Amino acid sequence: MPLGERYAGDKSESRYCGVETEFNADMPNLLSFNIHGGFDFVLATLNSTMQMDPNYRPSLVDNATSRSHALPFAGSDLVLSPSQWSSHVVGKISSWLDLDSEDETLRKDSEVVLKQEIAWASHLSLQACLLPTPKGTSCANYAKCLNQILQNLGNMQLWLRIPLEKSEDDTKPPNPDFMGNGQIDSWELWNSFRLLSEHHSQLSVALDIMSSLPSASSVTRWFGEPSFLTNARGYPCLSKRHQRLATAFFDHSIQVVISGRPVHNIPLTVSEPNVDKNVEGGWRHPLKSYLDYVAFLYQKMDPLPEQERFEFGYRDYLQSPLQPLMDNLEAQTYEIFEKDTVKYSQYQRAVAKALVDRVPDENASSVTTVLMVVGAGRGPLVRASLQAAEETERKLKVYAVEKNPNAVVTLHSLVKLEGWEEKVTIISSDMRNWDAPEKADILVSELLGSFGDNELSPECLDGAQRFLKEDGISIPSSYTSFIQPVTACKLYNDIKSHKDLVHFETAYVVKLHRVARLADTQPVFTFVHPEDLTKTNNQRYKKLHFDIPSDTGSTLIHGFAGYFDATLYKDVHLGIEPATATPNMFSWFPIFFPLRTPVYVQPGTPIQVHFWRCCGPTKVWYEWGVTSPSALPMHNTNGRSYWVGL
């Protein structure tokens, strides 16, 4: 029974809550007990008692030559229906396994049992298995065995159980061995595992939440990982920090499993009368109070804002950026963007301020300002400009320049419909080639991409600048791109699945969700309009240096998230840079620049990255490269993989 709904039609994975169970030979009873108790699935041991404890277990290796004598190690698959197995049971692999033990017999037994139990779970079509926490300071043999298994595994997911812990002494250089030097950072263990298994998409992490929590920066790292499940202990007396953590994990679509025996003496009839009403005959699952508490935490979260709900389906979904010059937008694309009222009201404010600056009140009735909308689309900026003129009581003459002949058709009908024929002249032309009959006071455009200049606003506006008066105003008057390093397992895996270089050298537009932002953003390229075209060009080079907060611990960087901020006019800005983003605007998702090889960064090591904006006769492209902690191959040399056509 899901925890609740944050909004009608809540689809979050976090709504489902599981429970870890003790070994029980009677699986049907175990399942019905817990499902009736309100849980959605159980974490259950699959094997029979025989192998539960290595002390009572004859070594399997000694018997290797007589495999045919092996006793049945698990109950029958017939005790549950196939759909019960696959919907409600997550297999729990024997926790005594130690695949990196110095004891060779234990190590080899562990290998045999691991393979056996996963094969059995796979036979039962379970959706997932929970793998025991690596025991010691090394996990190479464990990872090697899992790799062998993953190579031939069906669809089943493997969840590696990892305690959420990190010692807070970050001054020492990190030790390659997990827990060496008395330092603990369980993220290191997970990181080794997933690097050894090459980010296998069926391997995720199951975090065990302990009574004490590491620093917020260090916990943030996990938001970029495929962490499937939080194993919450100690409910219902969570600290504020635990509560915030649970909420943050819910926000990242992470599931909860309740584990352990009840440690709170809660009377069977609890004080709130309505809690017990639904329970038949007064029976309560012993962990029901804990489940209720998790549901309470889930339900008390702020409802998902409408915009987030609208964008839910786009989360972590990679899109290729538009090619606005080479391609013509489709009607439905215009439709979506035109609905962004926040954006156009910012434009209206900017135009209004510019009009007032340009024409003093005393000249308002005598002077007509010439305003050109370059890239007018289906007319939203024309409307915003006319509204600004009305609001400020300035006289305005508008040229609407648009290269897409399909949009021009709509423009004509809009002008007719609104009765703007006297004020608006429609020009069906590429602004770079148009021979304007007069010069403009104000040039208004909305050519910005997620990374500011990435849809070639600079090149277009350079072309349009010919018909801007020398003291004319461009709206936007400047824009700057920003980046920050991120952990983004899901995005990396999606890109890797293409098995080519091209996808690793492409920037994507993407609604970032399961992402860990590792440092504050920094500005990359700035463009100003109008500019002195004889002195500058649109090539850019920027060297950036990021320091990750010292209490974060080590991290893995899959790429850089990119944003922009634009100054439309004076103090009117517009942008998606997280710290200054314009609220409730939905026209832009961030951009993501991937790295071909994830970069492991130890605490205290700076990240140095270089971005170039390159221009050729027919295209513009970015190149990027990391030089610290160590150099990686340069990305997208000569725009070989990704470029925007002029």
Add this chain to the structure above:
Amino acid sequence: MPLGERYAGDKSESRYCGVETEFNADMPNLLSFNIHGGFDFVLATLNSTMQMDPNYRPSLVDNATSRSHALPFAGSDLVLSPSQWSSHVVGKISSWLDLDSEDETLRKDSEVVLKQEIAWASHLSLQACLLPTPKGTSCANYAKCLNQILQNLGNMQLWLRIPLEKSEDDTKPPNPDFMGNGQIDSWELWNSFRLLSEHHSQLSVALDIMSSLPSASSVTRWFGEPSFLTNARGYPCLSKRHQRLATAFFDHSIQVVISGRPVHNIPLTVSEPNVDKNVEGGWRHPLKSYLDYVAFLYQKMDPLPEQERFEFGYRDYLQSPLQPLMDNLEAQTYEIFEKDTVKYSQYQRAVAKALVDRVPDENASSVTTVLMVVGAGRGPLVRASLQAAEETERKLKVYAVEKNPNAVVTLHSLVKLEGWEEKVTIISSDMRNWDAPEKADILVSELLGSFGDNELSPECLDGAQRFLKEDGISIPSSYTSFIQPVTACKLYNDIKSHKDLVHFETAYVVKLHRVARLADTQPVFTFVHPEDLTKTNNQRYKKLHFDIPSDTGSTLIHGFAGYFDATLYKDVHLGIEPATATPNMFSWFPIFFPLRTPVYVQPGTPIQVHFWRCCGPTKVWYEWGVTSPSALPMHNTNGRSYWVGL
């Protein structure tokens, strides 16, 4: 005129010596002066004076809009013949270029001139160009420009000029910026460059040898790099260390270019009368004494041993290991291996000792020892065993077991030719299946590969052990494999050129030459024969930990070189492990286990690597993985890329 010959038919690249020249507008004269002076090629500036000095040069960027006005920047290509350009001239790119300058105009000018000069050199079909040393602490933009150039370059090589220098304070953690913290390690600069340019095969390093030299360990790193040329200054008064360095570079086929003005006041008629005889009319090139000194160093080197000469053509040439069980060897393969007299005399010594131990002198005439050669091939071990029996005056009965029917044909004729019919029984069978009529006292085999067990000696001898007496002797009685981390640019590039995963997950047999061995070898897997087959199997797992000497500096690891050492019997051993290698044996080259991604190792950071020997029903394979300094993907999971068939 080459420096000399270390042996008849010397093919080493090191025999050619160049000279760096000052700018001279008269190229034909410059060339004939130096070639007549005894040099093989000149390093010459290609452009005209106009661009020599940025102080006198108008910025190119300001003129970017008027490219058509650019003045000719170089002399005519007609002044030399095409073959003169390509055989005798290496282009020297303007040394003032600073592609990472903070001064944007200088940086952009440098970009334009770099492209222009390399394009000109390419037009002249030069074999190589010398690129100026990066100026500062950063080289990302330089590398980015070179990448763009390399992507469209013909066959020309680019030699990046790097001073051979390293400060010896290795206690501090390294700074990502070259020369940051006052630390200098020019190898870091080169390493960043080649990582950024993805080990491009046309980019090499030209080392400038300075008056003081870094430590031997740190210089060793360069032997694994594509270092084309040593720029030697200060001749002819080299220190002993410089002399040893020159010799070591000669040994690694590295060319010398002499640079600078003469600083020694050497009389035109030198004391040794024969030096001057060849010079026409008494004219001497001002740097002739230096050239003579280099030639002297070259010629005084020990002559290349015959074995090295024989193996010259195999240097750094990757070969797939044999599949001795699945394939039958060819006659010429037997022919080559049988010539390894050192190997068979070691076997003879081992058999002789075993015979004497087995049969006391008093029983020598009464007891007949049964010896079985398993994998007899065309008979060399049969011969060695019979000679051992003769030498020790023991009576011997030999079974020669061989699975290759073609070799058996030769064996029969050998026995007939030698009159061994009474002593030798030939068995045409796979030793794993043979039903022996009696049990053996001694089992002799030569089933070892470069990595010891990699040709499945353990599996074969386990099969043969059935017909060895309980107290019988196996020769070899044990063998151990060894590995060490290496820098091996050439091998890495050859593997990378296949553009697939399979080649990165294959072990190769290779005569290692342009390789830097970064740490002493360590043992990996040991097998002992006979062994208790009920207790052990042939799977193995070994975790290895290498510390690179602290004065080496940072390094890049491309993979692991592998060797073996075998105990034939008691103190008689045989092997290729460098510290203990049997001299003058040529049957085995080392093995090389590559890494999919080169691993950058900073000073003081340990390397941790794991090797597994895995056995399936039809094949045996290795898996390997690095876990420190950071984890890499596991190699060859389930033997997906490389295996040896049973």
